[in-house]
Amino acid sequence: MVPTSYYIILSAALFAIGVLGVLIRRNALVVFMSVELMLNAANLVLVAFARERLSIDGQVLVFFVITVAAAEVAVGLALLVAIFRTKHTADVDEVSTLRG
Amino acid sequence: MDFVLFFITAAVALIGAIAMLVARNAVHSALFLLLNFAAIAVLFLLLQSPFLFAIQLTVYAGAIMVLFLFVVMLLGAERVEDTPDRIAWQRPLAVALGVALVAVAVAGVLRGVWEAPPGGEAAAAFGDPAHLGALLLTNYLLPFQVTGIILLIAVVGVAVLNQRGRAAPAARRAPTGE
Numbered sequence: 001m002v003p004t005s006y007y008i009i010l011s012a013a014l015f016a017i018g019v020l021g022v023l024i025r026r027n028a029l030v031v032f033m034s035v036e037l038m039l040n041a042a043n044l045v046l047v048a049f050a051r052e053r054l055s056i057d058g059q060v061l062v063f064f065v066i067t068v069a070a071a072e073v074a075v076g077l078a079l080l081v082a083i084f085r086t087k088h089t090a091d092v093d094e095v096s097t098l099r100g
Numbered sequence: 101m102d103f104v105l106f107f108i109t110a111a112v113a114l115i116g117a118i119a120m121l122v123a124r125n126a127v128h129s130a131l132f133l134l135l136n137f138a139a140i141a142v143l144f145l146l147l148q149s150p151f152l153f154a155i156q157l158t159v160y161a162g163a164i165m166v167l168f169l170f171v172v173m174l175l176g177a178e179r180v181e182d183t184p185d186r187i188a189w190q191r192p193l194a195v196a197l198g199v200a201l202v203a204v205a206v207a208g209v210l211r212g213v214w215e216a217p218p219g220g221e222a223a224a225a226f227g228d229p230a231h232l233g234a235l236l237l238t239n240y241l242l243p244f245q246v247t248g249i250i251l252l253i254a255v256v257g258v259a260v261l262n263q264r265g266r267a268a269p270a271a272r273r274a275p276t277g278e
Contacts, residue, residue, distance in 0.1 A: 002106045002146065005209045010110045010143075012205030014136075016198045017117040023194035024121070027180045029172050030129050036164070037117055037133065040140050043152075051147045054226050059149050060240050063232070066152075066159055067247040071254035073164050077171045078261040090177035093186055 007048035014041035028080055028090045032073075039069050105146060113139035125179060126172045130165060137161045148227035 014037060021034025043062045050058025080090065087095055116136030123129045141156040172178060185191070225231075236244050 002102050005212070006106065006110075007143070007147070008209045009206055010113065012202055012209070013114060014117050015205070016202045017114075017121055019201060020194060020198040021121050023198070024191055025181070026185065027126050027129075027177060029126050029168065029175075029177055030120070033120060033129055033133050033168065036160075037120070037136065040137065040160070044140055044143060047144055047147045047149050047152060050149070051226070054223060056227065056232055056235060059152055059227070059232055060235055062149075062152055063155065063236070064240075064243060064247060066155055068250060070159055070164060071250050073167060074254045075257050075261070077167055078258040081171060081175065082261050084175045084177070089180060090175060091180045091183070 004048050004052040008045055011041045011045040011048070014038075014044070026091050026093055028083070028092050028095075031092060032076055032080070036069065036073070039065060102146065106143070109139050109142045109146070112136075113143070124181070127169065127178050130168045130172060133168075134161055134165045137165065148223075150227065151229035151232050 018034045018036075018038035018041060021037065022031050025031050025034065043065055046058045046062050046065070050056060050062075083095055084090055089095070113136050116132045116134075116139060119132040120129045120136065123132055137156060137160045141153050141161065144150075144156055145153040
């Protein structure tokens with residue numbers, strides 16, 4: 001059985017890559033993908049701890065996280081399409097003002 | 101055997117994530133993220149959660165990534181970063197902060213006391229999808245129903261955000277400076 005600490009280190013690395021994606025990339029869609037990566041890293045560590053404690057509640061929590069992530073992706077992508085329609089760009093630096 | 105599988109899958113997950121980060125084309129990023137999601141699904145299986153393995157593949161790798169690819173191609177936003185970066189000086193700072201984040205997390209893990217995960221009969225029965233489903237409809241019934249409402253609101257929100265009804269022509273008539 002692989003120790004839980006291995007999973008946590010892997011999850012930390014994936015989370016940091018997601019943070020880097022949000023900080024470095026300018027394509028709004030790739031920034032959004034990085035957010036999904038961070039959510040997945042958190043899910044992984046939740047499942048790892050559920051295994052560590054033999055408590056299935058962690059898996060239930062991951063189920064809810066995935067559901068909310070699905071809703072979040074739908075709304076987020078709809079927002080991006082709406083922004084693209086008015087600004088004609090998906091570069092996050094171009095939409096730094098709140099004006100429409 | 102477990103260790104071999106873990107290290108191979110972890111390597112695939114990390115490679116997928118890093119490739120997503122550095123790929124210039126957003127479509128390539130989406131496909132590398134798909135690889136990462138698949139690797140994480142396999143890790144879920146290693147952690148005795150077959151239900152989440154299936155959910156991860158169908159919802160994340162299936163539905164969400166198809167949505168991403170669809171929007172990237174619909175908008176034609178594959179290469180919006182060909183223009184020069186106006187805040188390029190922030191890039192090394194971001195990398196340094198990311199490395200610091202990993203260092204802090206690893207330090208936290210190393211300071212913890214880790215016992216071997218429990219085995220035996222309880223471990224063998226752990227992760228049964230039937231148990232998880234029963235839990236969703238008993239202890240977690242209210243959150244389960246709330247997620248249904250959240251999904252409904254998301255669907256309505258998407259429809260409202262992208263409607264081309266009365267509001268859209270008025271917005272188009274307004275001076276936008278373009």
